Amino acid sequence: MKKQIFAVLSSAAIISSLLAGCGGNSSQSGASSSASSSASASSEGSKQIKEFTAFFDRQGSELNQDNEIQQIIAEKIGAKCKETWLTGQTAEEAVGMYIASGEYPDFMNWTPQLQEAGALVAIDEYLDKYPNIKNFWSESQWNSLRQADGHIYSIPQFGKINIKAMDTQQNGEAFWIQTRVLKWANYPKVESLDQLFDLLEKYYAANPTMPDGSSVIPFEILAYDWYYFCLENPPQFLDGYPNNGRCIVDPKTYLVSDYNITPTAKRYFKKLNEEYKKGIIDPEFMTMNHDQFLEKIASGRVLCMVEQHWDFATAEDSIKSQKLEGCTYVPLGITIEPGMKEMYYVSGESATLSGGLSITKSCKDVEGALKFVNDLLDPEIVTLRSWGVEGKDYLVDENGLFYRTDEMRENAVNADYKASHLCSYSYFPNYGGMNPDGKNAATPDTQPSEFFNGLRPEVQECLTAYGAKTYVEMLDNNVIDGKDQPWYPMWSFVGTMTSETPGGLAWTKMEETKKQYLPQVVVANDFEKEWSTYLEAYKKCKPEDFFAEVQEAVYNRIKLVWGKDVRPKS
Amino acid sequence: MEAKKTKKQSINIASGAITWKAIKKQKELVLLSIPFVAYVLLFCYVPLLGWIMAFQNYKPGLGFLHSKFIGLDKFKFLFVDNPDFLRVIRNTLAMGVINLVLSFAFAIAFALILNEVVHKAPKKFVQTVSYLPHFLSMIIVCGILQDVLSIDHGIVNEILVKLHVLKEPINFLTYKSLFWWIVGFTNVWKETGWNSIIYIAAITAINPDLYDSAAIDGAGRFRKMWHITLPGIKPTIFILLLINIGNVLNAGFEIQYLLTNGMVQSVSQTIDIYVLKFGISQCDYSLGTAAGIFKSVVSIILIFLANSAAKAAGEERLF
Secondary structure (H helix, E strand, O other), X not given: OHHHHHHHHHHHHHHHHHHHHHHHHHOOOHHHHHHHHHHHHHHOOOOOOEEEEXXXXXXXXXXXXXXXXXXXXXXXXXXXXXXXXXXXXXXXXXXXXXXXXOOOOOEEEOOHHHHHOOOEOOOOOOHHHOHHHHOOOOHHHHHOOOOOOOOOOOEOOOOEEEOOOOOOOOXXXXXXXXXXXXXXXXXXXXXEHHHHHHHHHHHHHHOOEOOOOOEOEEEEOOOOHHHHHHHHOHHHHHOOOOOOOOOEEOOOOOOEEOHHHOHHHHHHHHHHXXXXXXXXXXXXXXXXXHHHHHHHHHOOOEEEEEEEHXXXXXXXXXXXXXXXXXXXXXXXXXXXXXXXXOOOOEEOOOOOOOOOEEEEOOXXXXXXXXXXHHHHOOHHHHHHHHOOOEOOOEEEOOOOOEEOOHHHHHHHOOHHHHHHOOOOOOOOOOEEEEOOOOOOEOOHHHOHHHHHHHOOHHHHHHHHHOOOOOOXXXXXXXXXXXOOOOOOOOHHHHOOOOOOOHHHHXXXXXHHHHHHHHHHHHHOOOHHHHHHHHHHHHHHOOHHHHXXXXXXXXXXXXXXXXXOOOOOOO | OHHHHHHOOOOOHHHOOOOHHHHHHOHHHHHHHHHHHHHHHHHHHXXXXXXXXXXXXXXXOOHHHHOEEOOOHHHHHHXXXXXXXXXXXXXXXXXXXXXXXHHHHHHHHHHHHHHHOOOHHHHHHHHHHHHHHHHOOHHHHHHHHHHHOOOOOOHHHHHHHHOOOOOOOOOHHHOHHHHHHHHHHXXXXXXXXXXXXXXXXXXXXXXXXXXXXHHHOOOOHHHHHHHXXXXXXXXXXXXXXXXXXXXXOOOOOHHHHHHOOHHHHHHHOOHHHHHHHHHHHOOOHHHHHHHHHHHHHHHHHHHHHHHHHHHHOOOOOOO
């Protein structure tokens, strides 16, 4: 009898919990249910914390459940967000899966597919209520974000320069080389592609192995998924152009051109081909995925590569915490001929924006979500996100300047510490340049006093040898004012294209073709033959369709910012 | 109950006509089958409504009701405008057939060989060990494979270089000519033990008297294998062959997806990967659905062809 009662009770409990689950989905769920219960909770004195969810289509590391700074922020602003990142799939697949299911996390990175699927919530009507968000970008920058229906659906997170640029680290693309190579050659001047590979060959001949006996990889190329820009886009930099990403834009004539087929592109790939045959390039580069790539970097075996710094920063942190001597990287501004002007490092705020953080229609509490983003831009919270907790992660001197001890610096690159303690909410809007207090830099890495002391001695020695105080000073300093070159960067436009238009379809095919043929060109026995096969396949993709649409977009952006039409009269 | 007892009618079911009487007579059976019919309807037939997407320019924001109908444009894109898809079909068929042939040959051969092992203990041991890879997930298998085939001290390269078959290590996964075979033999490694279970079971059902009388007639091991064991499991082989022919186009997704790279993508893409790429990544659900429909239709045709071939040959068949 007792058993029966127990069985009935337990099954009733299971059923009711199932029903509760269903009910939650249809009528009230997530944030709103916790919000409604907050009234009763707050009467007991403890504040109910709203929990949001976010998915970002990037590689990232998840924070621990009980992350300390996340908790501190949650208590201060009454909300937190569980961030998840790509695991295994590509960005497009992950987003496509969300669209297919029709259920989204509260926050996502804007993509044209999400926009088209009607998955996003327009935020322009709310903006006036949230001054921190509203003032994050200027009126004209907000206007550049308007979609075809006239509404704004995203808040670009990056590129905001508060007060003035303070960059010390080259976050973008460069040829990155380990300091030990430069030191071994007594810090020579390395300007051209030929000089660089010459140096790598000589160093490799003299030092073929690591201290632990594993072999050194003189040059690495990441050719996986969309990260294959490391293989395909250097020709634009080698010719001295900035990272428009998908094309070259002539700043005088506003004409768009294709860097894939320039003589420089051919010379660059021919050089890679020669070096591959000499065994200088990793023979596994074309089969390696992104994780394997980071693993190789973290092992310290890779002497040199083309990469954007943000993408291998975690691997470099691992090199730092393992204390591998001379294995951290400095950027080189390599050009095709020595003595050319290069534009790897560019500062300046873009006048036209695209993409960014979006709120999805699955979010039950849009105003709560916007308040969360708004509160994250609060000066106090900004400091918590970028610097950490005073006394634990940084100290303040008598002038109000932040500084760190060696132990704090080591903590900041330790993966365990980062997961359990630090919480930067990195894909929510971030200030660059200066901290809102106007005294300190936005992040520890950009604090001038803090930055140089925080470097490993080998890097200090290397920078000093080249007369530089920061990574950025290793490169030419370029400023592109968004007002002067409103189209920059064009990759932000290409990111909004879909295969619906002829240009977008051409772009999909061009990418496919480049992914397939460029590795083949690099490993080819007969370079000339493979190169012409590639060019033939490339021409079949109708790149002219793509560049016509990009050209149109350049004119549109110019019109948006300058208010005049610069199209050639025909 | 009362009514049933009194009625005692004999209904001729074999006549094929379904009458109310027959249904009433078997109402318990009908009731019992309802959940299963509902299951099949709900999970196998209702989703087919989604096929409508293939004939629309489907946008998730608009839904089925408001998306524009475009007729057969998506099919035209697949077969006429886009040579890629024909290559994808070729890859799928090639890998499907290689998988089918290899997995049959190896599983049957393995079952025959194992059957010849007289001692029980080693037989059980070998059998158990051979199943184990089946339980590994594909991502682990591919991880192992990448290590084994690695150019950087992978065991296959080491052995081939030591044996002077190769002058220097090569990166196997970048050779188009090897890709299908790597996929095929990986499946053999993973599934042979598992696939052989059913044959081993079928072999044990063969009457041992046959072997004894064959031995009296002077048949050796190979003759017994050829004339008794193989014919004994022939019906099983045919049924499995029929079922698997319908699966030829399911040549796999995970292994090709995990092992592919730019250099072999022209031989590694299968229909499933194509569907994922266009349907999910590019959000062209209509195109993905069209490719999926094509695959289903071809599979059904293959099954019917194989079945009628079996019928003509007078062998076991499905229906």
